Amino acid sequence: MEYAIETRHLTKTYGKNRGIRDVNLQIPPGEIFGFLGPNGAGKSTTLRTLTGLMKPTSGECLIQGIDPHRDPVAAMAQVGNLPTEFTLEDRSSGRALVDYFAALRGVRDTGFADEIANRIGADLDRPVRKLSRGNKQKIGIVLAMFHRPPVIILDEPTGGLDPLVQEQFLEILVDAKKAGQTVLFSSHVLSEVERIADRVGIIREGTLIAVEDPHALTARALRRVRVRYPEGNTPTQIKEIEQLAGVNHLSWQPPYLSFDYSGDANALIQALAAHPIAMIDIERPSLEEIFLGYYGNGGAA
Structure with a gap:
């Protein structure tokens, strides 16, 4: 060709x-x-x-x-x-x-x-x-x-x-x-x-x-996820989310649950949908964050 x-x-x-x-x-x-x-x-x-x-x-x-x-x-x-x-x-x-x-x-x-x-x-x-x-x-x-x-x-x-x-x-x-x-x-x-x-x-x-x-690229990209729960509600699925493949740096500061995510979007949505949430915010990654999510810090270049 x-x-x-x-x-x-x-x-x-x-x-x-x-x-x-x-x-x-x-x-x-x-x-x-x-x-x-x-x-x-x-x-x-x-x-x-x-x-x-x-x-x-x-x-x-x-x-x-x-x-x-x-x-x-x-x-x-x-x-x-x-x-x-x-x-x-x-x-x-x-x-x-x-x-x-x-x-x-x-x-x-x-x-x-x-x-x-x-x-x-x-x-x-x-x-x-x-x-x-x-x-x-x-x-x-x-x-x-x-x-x-x-x-x-x-x-x-x-x-x-x-x-x-x-x-x-x-x-x-x-x-x-x-x-x-x-x-x-x-x-x-x-x-x-x-x-x-x-x-x-x-x-x-x-x-x-x-x-x-390009869709495969963004699917593998690292995203910062921030979930706000209704006042007075403590999420019971923290352990479940923490165990999802691709979840890192999870923190719970009421009413917000925050973490980095580079896994399957459907798996994340299913885990979050099991409990009431007030808001979810997923930050679009920068190009540098895509590099980090795709190869890891200091990964193969």
Whole structure:
């Protein structure tokens, strides 16, 4: 099978500093792949190497079967790319930039640029120098996608976008998948990746530590659970809850029972439903908490 995006033992070091190490990814055509990790984990290094902006120390990467470092023109003809940091010609408008890149790519019909711009509220007619950071980001999104490339690579694409625009943008990515395009996008925001990604890759300290279905990822995540019981009621099932697989750090401070949980949600609900409760609050885990829940403190990386 020819993957839309593939890396083989991809490694990039900066002198004595490690960027990424032995990253192996296989992303088939038509998949949305979310690349998760905290800042500095190696997301941008991986994507810059994939798009030919950074030469790997060892290993290789392929876009539609083409090595972007051996044949950059052919590889980049397959890609729409939005790096986390990019520069636009200040004196130009977004529309002028679309026309410029359309000419370079041999694209005659730029109508899709207007469709994307309308959906995310991008102003293609104002000079770039008059746009805010968020509005420049919108122009970057249009430029990355207007030519309907087979492969779309986006590094932290929702940075600077307000929540409503983020929603519209994620819907555009889902539409791209329906059209058969492959999307690889990095983020440190679990919720947006969980919502649209078919699979998720987690990178930490330069090492790809997991490739998961996003629902499996959240199912294994550590959650902080807080249960409030009616006044004067002492829960009689504390022992039962404490013995559930995945319960840790349980404490009873009337009227609240609190604990960390990384087990099966149905088992927890059944245990709690056996007695009256006034309220239950389950905190959504941060990315770091997911790492801890998935691998344990100091676990395998």
